Amino acid sequence: MIGYNTSAPLWWWRRARSTLVTETITMIAIGLILMIVGLAAVCWLLFSLAVYALPLFAGVSAGLYAHGTGAGLFGAILVGTLTGAAMLVAGQVVFATVRAPLARVAVA
Helix, strand or coil, X not given: CCCCCCCCCHHHCCCXXXXXXXXXXXXXHHHHHHHHHXXXXXXXXXXXXXXXXXXXXXXXHHHHHHHHCCCHHHHHHHHHXXXXXHHHHHHHHHHHHCCCHHHHHHHC
């Protein structure tokens, strides 16, 4: 064979196992850690966006009702925006001032 040298020592051709961790175990561990971090990020996003879900739903519902009653496009947008903003402010005020845990859970 071309370039094959038989005078190289035997340890040269074998991989030294200097660590107890193999590549498969490392990838599984990294995968589990990244999965937990990703799940935590999704939970954080879900709970932080849930604060805005009720005001958005209330604003859209009020806007659709206003449009259906003949308020027009501008009136429906105005009613929906004001209703959503009022719900957001009311929820934050109630959550900040009420100390009872059951009331806070009801608002959250």
